[in-house]
Structures are given as structure tokens and as C-alpha cells.
Amino acid sequence: MLFTEDFLYHVWKFRLYDRDQLRTTTGETIEVINPGTRNTNAGADFQQARIKIGDTLWAGNVEIHVAASDWQKHNHQQDRAYDNVILHVVYRNDLPVETTEGNLLPTLELEHRIPAELYGRYHSLVYGEQKVIPCESAIHTIDDLTMRTWLTRVLVERLEKKSAFVIQTLNQNRGDWEETFYQHLASSFGFKINSLPFEMLAKSLPQIILSKHKNSMLQIEALIFGQAGFLEDELRDDYPNLLKKEYQFLRKKYGFEPLDKYLWKFLRLRPLNFPTIRLAQFAALISKSNHLFSKVLEISDVKLLRELFTDIPVNAYWETHYRFDVESNPSSKEMGLASIDSLLLNTLALFLFSYGRQRQQEQYVDRSLALLEQLPAEQNSIISNFDDLGVKTKTAFESQALLELKNNYCNYKKCLQCSVGNKILKLV
Template sequence: MCLILKVKYPEELIQVLWKCRLYANAAIRCVGGEQVQVLSPGIYNRDAGPDFLQAKLRINNLLWVGHVEIHWDAKSWFAHRHQDDLRYDNVILHVVWENECEIRRKDGTIIPTLQLKDYVSADILKQHHHLQQSRAWIPCADQLQDVPLHIKLQMLDRMAKSRLEAKAAEISLLLVHYKNDWEKVTQQLFAESFGMRVNKHAFSQLIASLPANILDRYQGKRKKLEALLFGQAGLLSQDPSDNYAAELHDQYVYLQQLYQLRPMSSHEWRFLRMRPANFPTVRIAQLASVFSEMTRICQLIVSTENLRALQHYFVDISTSEYWSTHYIFGKVVKKHAVRITSTFLDHIAINCFVPILYAYGHRHGDESLLMRAIDWLNQIPVEQNTITSHFAKIGLSAQHAADSQALIQLHRAYCEPKQCLSCAIGIHLLGRTRS
């Protein structure tokens, strides 16, 4: 037993302490004196009803199987009106931090109450406070290197799947918007990949602005697709700087009138502090060349077993010759390569091929596609970004793209909002302080 200052801890902490048995387990007793042996804390319930279902307890040497409800204090039972809810009549133990009153079932029998604070080490609470108050890059930055590798790997595996599930959910929303048109959704994700982080939204707007099936209509007609995409992007000047730009402008004016097109504002595009090879003008030219060769990209993704074979379809696609001596319209530069690089194809795979494959498998109940998507991520080299480099410095290095995607998900969904109580690493750090 330990003396703990009266601080109102979150109910989630009490749930974790119960679920993970982070308390002195030797001889715990209810407030009424009943001796309790926890055989199973139960299954955490994410839906309405008691917090833990089908718990197995031995209370005064009598086996009980039923539900466990968790509260900060006993009065919360009445505040939540559990006394009027029949689902709580099968509660066999009420676990609270502060006990102030007796709880009874509808038939008048008392529900045993365990005041958990009497059995929790002060060191666990100090660790929880340390994690929540930390101002480090992530709460456990000063302790992460001491966490066993198998726990880190367990969390990375969970986060990699969580990130794929999140992307699949986003794709499901796009499918609703595009009336179940997988190819249109794939074209949007493919285009967003060309925008990288800075111009992702602008590329999304560009594809969304195009009439249905227009890319299919002009497949094989690269110049028309260049005119269409550059025109819709708002990047064709009314006063063209050279013959190439003038030709695209004239073709776009025709297409604009034919399809009643409304172009984007050129201000949507970002050029500052970017490598010229990533300028949106260059990426739009590459995108037009890809769509000139193929538009049924989803079909290609799903039907291709091997990731490198899929990427090989895009290796030899190049832009118009104009872009080998230009990064923007009207300004000649030294001749350079404009093919899609293998590194950029890996980026496209991470942000388009893999999510589409996973979402398609999820939607159609095809486990083999889900496994293939994860396998593809494991084949791609680790992404280099601030998140992966920060984690590497404090003891968690990514080995491949599945890991780097997992680290991004971990940082955004758990570390930044300090969801340590939902993280295997955070729970381990709480548990190791138990005395």
C-alpha cells in the first residue's frame, strides 16, 4: 500500500492499470473486506456498456465471471445513470480510484468495489506525470532507448497497419465522392504523389477539376494532355513566352470552351525552396506523359504481383523535349534528365500503389492483396525525413518504408497528442516502474 496525493487522474489511466495489472497483486481486498484474485481482467469494451467484459475473478474463494466497470470515483456510477441500465446488472466488480459510496444492483445486492489507488505504486504515477508533462520532442525521448526491441517492433507493426487502415478509410471517402470509380480515385492519389507534401493539395484540386473520363479520351495525345493539365493548373500565361507555351495555350482555349472548364488559380502552386526537379511545372509535364501512356493505373496495380515490375512500367516514360531544357515556361537552362527516377517511384509506391492495393483488398475481402501491400512496403527503402531521423537519434531506427510509415503514424497519432496510455511503449514504461 502507498500514500498518494489526491490528484484526479484520467479514467483511461485507471483502465490501463486494471487491464495491464499494474498494481500490487498479492493480496488485494475490496472496500468491504472481500479478498480478490484477478484471473482475467476481461476484454476491453469499445462500445456502450461496462468497460471490461467477461472478467474472471475469485472473490472470497468463489469464482465470478462477469463485467467490470471503471470510474474515477464511485459517485460516477450514478452520474452516468448506470443504476437505470440493465447492462450493468452483470457487473461483478466496480474499480474506482476514490470510493465514497456503496453501489447496488437492481435486486439490492451490493457490487463489490475495489479502491485501486491503495495498490498502485507512486512510481507509476510519477512516470505517468513525467510523460504527460514532458516537453521533449516526444514524451519518452529520454527513455526510448531502454525499451526492449520486441516492444518497439510490436508497436511499429501495429502502426504500419494503422496507417494503411487510415489511408484505406480516406480512399473509401473518395470512392463515395467519385461514385465507386476506382480509376479516378487512383488518378487522384497518383497525382497527389507528384505534388509531394508541398503541392499535394494543388495536384488533388487539379485532378478533381477534370471532367469524368477526359484523361481516357486523350490517352496517346500527350500535347493535348499537357495543354489540359497546365491550363487547368492556371499555369498558361495569356502572353506565352515561347512557341511551346503558345501552342499549349491555344489548345487549352479550345478545350476550355469545349468542356466549359474552370482553371485553378496559379497562386495554388508552390515553387519556393524547392529543388527545380520538383517544380510543379516539371511534375505536371511528367504526369501528362504518364496519362498519355496509361490511365487505368488501378487495374495495373491490382493485376501486377511484383512491385518492381509495376514500377518498371513508368521508368521509360519521359516528358516532351521542352522540359529537358526548362524547369518553368520561357526560361532555358542546361539540359537535364526528366525521367521519373527510381527514388520518386518509391515515393509514388508508398503514397499511391500500396494504399490503393490495400484499400482494394480491404473492400473486396482479398487477404492476398492486403499481404501484398504490406510486402511491397517492406521492399521499399526507408524514407528520409525529420520524423525518421529524430526517432533514429533516440533509439528507434526504421529499416524499410513500412517502418518509416509506422513512425509517421506513431508520431502523429500517439506522440504529438501524448496518447502514451494507448501505446505499447508508454505502457511498458509505466509497468517497469512498478514496485
């Protein structure tokens, strides 16, 4: 058989072996009262197990190996930390093993006790030639409760990992949530392609500086486009030259150094996603909203959260331009619903979760999850593949969880750590 110790851990934990007339390799009867708790740190594989061997009830640890001889390969016979092992569970007993004191260790051999169907399912999951995910032929059979419970856990794992970066930035900003939110919101305005230069822009242009000029839309635009590096060239149109004049004054006042314009990407982007348009939208938002994160904390309705980003008209110049000095057909440049929902998903929901966990106020964590429930699912190839497999996705709650499931479980075939995989393996 082809498997790792993880498979035996799974078999032992869920008692998926033939339990009829269990005996040690020396013939003593075995009754597994409690298999113990899986230990992922140093030491025996399962702790606090309760096993009756013969007439004696033992409490202690259980060590698991594919072959009994692995005990010696791992030098457990020289490690006193393994002297409290009460049972050695192996697939094949190829060698009697002893503790450091020379005592023979009771051993349970599972070679002929693992159902062939269970192994077949495991082998198909972990070693099969699937196109999308390991359980693609069976995931549609999983009941809604199991799927929902697991996706909730996986989604929280995703938010916890992302939250760690938020808290790291918060610490760099000395606990200033407004500044941290401003920086992450700016990064989200880059929509992946220009995320990094947007983040660099926000860090080079503190929100407190912008708040000093909140009554002058022109100065806010000048600061944002100037710091982004778009006002360094010779310009023809009146509007960018007016911005340039304002920025030259403000640059000297604050001692700013602009970013290099080459950092911004235009290639293969739809014109509405050009960084110049996103910068214009960002400037309009900053001009309209002060202490935006405080407002987010106060609002629970998704419609009202969307309104924070709607009716934010950019400068009229952009109605006929996508770049400076390059005229185009007239079109609206206000943010669309899809872009707004992306900000709500990637920034607002994340910050509600991070704030709730950091402040130990679970109501904000709950609001974060509720917000994701109210947002539509993202549309991408991963979600489409799950849809084809019978896993229908309607909300961002579900799509975010499925992205985490695919990227951090399915791609690495962690089926034994996945509730879906466990459910499939139990159906024997």
C-alpha cells in the same frame, strides 16, 4: 497521486496491483479469475469478468473509478444498466455505494496496492517534461519483437485511415478504380505543396478524355497545361503557343473551364519541383501509360513498379525551361528515384491496401506491406529524432509506422494504449 481512470483501467487489466490477500472494503475475500474485457462503449468499464467474492463465484461487469463517490457523481445509482456490476474497483474508497435496488456494492480499494515504481513510470510518461516523445529515455530498451509487432499494427491503422479517403473517392467515382487511382496519383504529383491544385486538375479533366487523345502527346500536354490555367496568358515561345492553340479547340469541344493559375505554388520550391515541371512529367506519364492501376495490380516487384515511372521523357522544351518563356541552363527533367519512390509509397502502396480491403482480397494487403518493406525510409525530423533515440529506421514500412506512432500516440501521450508504453510500465 495524479492520474486518470485510464491508469486504473491499465492496472486492473494487467493485474499490476498487489494481489496478496485481496478483500472487499467490508472484509470479504476476493479472487480475480478473469478481470473482464475492456468496454469502450456505454456501460460498465469491464464486461464478462469472473470474480469470486467470499464463497460465491460471480460473472458480470466491473466498474472502475478514482474515488468511490464518482459512482454517484455519474448517477450510476439511478441507472439500471449498472445493476449487473459485480465489483466496484476504486483507488480510494471515500463512500459506500449502492445499486438502484439499494444493494451495497462490493468494493476493492487499490490505494495501497499500486507499486510506487509503477506509478513513477506512469507519471514520468504522461506528465514528464520530455523533448521528443514520452518514453524517450526508455524506448531503446524495448525488444525487437514488441516493437515490430506494435509498428505493424500502427502502420495498418495508418493505412486504414488513409484508405477511408480512397473509398470515399471511389464511391464518388461510382466504383471506378482507374479513375480514382488517376485522381490520387495526380494529387501525389503535387508533393504536398501543389497537391490540391493537382487533385482539382484531375477531377476537372477525366481520364477518359485523356485516353481519347493518347496518340497525341501534344493534345495531352495541351489539355493538362490548359486545364491547369497556364495557357491563359500572352505567351512568346512557339511551344506554349502551339499548346494554347490546341487547348482552345479542345476547350470548346469539351466545354472545359480551366483552373485559376494562382492556385499553383512556386515560392520556396526547388526548380525541379515547380508545378510546370511536375505537370510536364504527369503529361508524359499519361501519354505513356493506359490503365495504370491495372498494371499496378499485376506487378509485385518494386523494380518493375519503378519502371512504370522511369524512361518517361518530357517535351524537349523543358530541357531548357522551368517556366514558359523563361530559358534556363539545359538539364534533365525526368523524374528522379526519390520522387518515384514517393509515388510508390503514397499512392501505389495505399491503393493496393485499399483495393485488398475493399475487395476482401488479403493478397493485395500483403503486397502493400511488402512494397513498403522494399522502399527506403523517408528522411524527416521525426524519423531523425527516433534515430537519435536508438530506434533505427531502414524501410518505409518502419518510417510510416513511426510517423503514425508519433502523430497519433506520442503527441497525445496515449502511452496506456501503446504496446511500448505498456511494456515500459510492466517492467517493475
